Amino acid sequence: MNNLDRETVKTQILDGMTIMELAKHYGCSRTTITNFKKENGLVGLSKNGRTKAVGGVKLCKSCGTTKDLSEFYSNGYYNSGTKKYKPNCKSCEKQIKNKQHYSRIVEILAESDRELKCELCGYKSNLSALQFHHVDPSEKDYAISEMKSLAFEKVRDEINKCAVLCANCHTEIHNPHLDFDRFFGGE
Numbered sequence: 001m002n003n004l005d006r007e008t009v010k011t012q013i014l015d016g017m018t019i020m021e022l023a024k025h026y027g028c029s030r031t032t033i034t035n036f037k038k039e040n041g042l043v044g045l046s047k048n049g050r051t052k053a054v055g056g057v058k059l060c061k062s063c064g065t066t067k068d069l070s071e072f073y074s075n076g077y078y079n080s081g082t083k084k085y086k087p088n089c090k091s092c093e094k095q096i097k098n099k100q101h102y103s104r105i106v107e108i109l110a111e112s113d114r115e116l117k118c119e120l121c122g123y124k125s126n127l128s129a130l131q132f133h134h135v136d137p138s139e140k141d142y143a144i145s146e147m148k149s150l151a152f153e154k155v156r157d158e159i160n161k162c163a164v165l166c167a168n169c170h171t172e173i174h175n176p177h178l179d180f181d182r183f184f185g186g187e
Helices: 006-014 019-026 030-039 090-111 152-159 167-174
Strands: 057-059 066-068 072-077 083-089 130-134 162-166
Touching: 006 019, 006 030, 019 030, 072 090, 083 090, 090 152, 130 167, 162 167
Parallel strands: none
Antiparallel strands: 057 066, 072 083, 130 162
8 A cells, every 4th residue: 555645546536436446556455445545534535526425434525534424414315215415524514604604794794884893892803702782682683693594684684783792892781780890889
């Protein structure tokens, strides 16, 4: 297996070479090629560049890691009754959805010359610390974080009811009675 190179073998698989053809090309057994594919995360890779589930594992299209099928979301069934799986693992799917969601939020905020940063203190270092504060709670239809799959217009309408705040500023707005000085008798 010393003359087997992951990228070369990957290219050969994508070009349509079978395990038998690879074994003949490299002068080794099919088992050697199969083991090499397993060790190098190439299981499930096919000629058309798609990954398929083989033996309870699948290659994630995004991160290139071979993972157990439980790490992939189901995507219906083939006519044969075999279960289909999404091309990306759950972790990559989550990252993709989050990126799409935040990109959409940035686009909506830009429409009204706003940014994805705290409107009180300017904080913007970590997206997870930014929150949407509904200025009038009675107008709240959705939590922005739960709108990842809703139509652009619905997300825009809801964001326009909100102020972007960091977690600290948001907490202070909802708990003014816990102001340190007032709480401990400073005023």
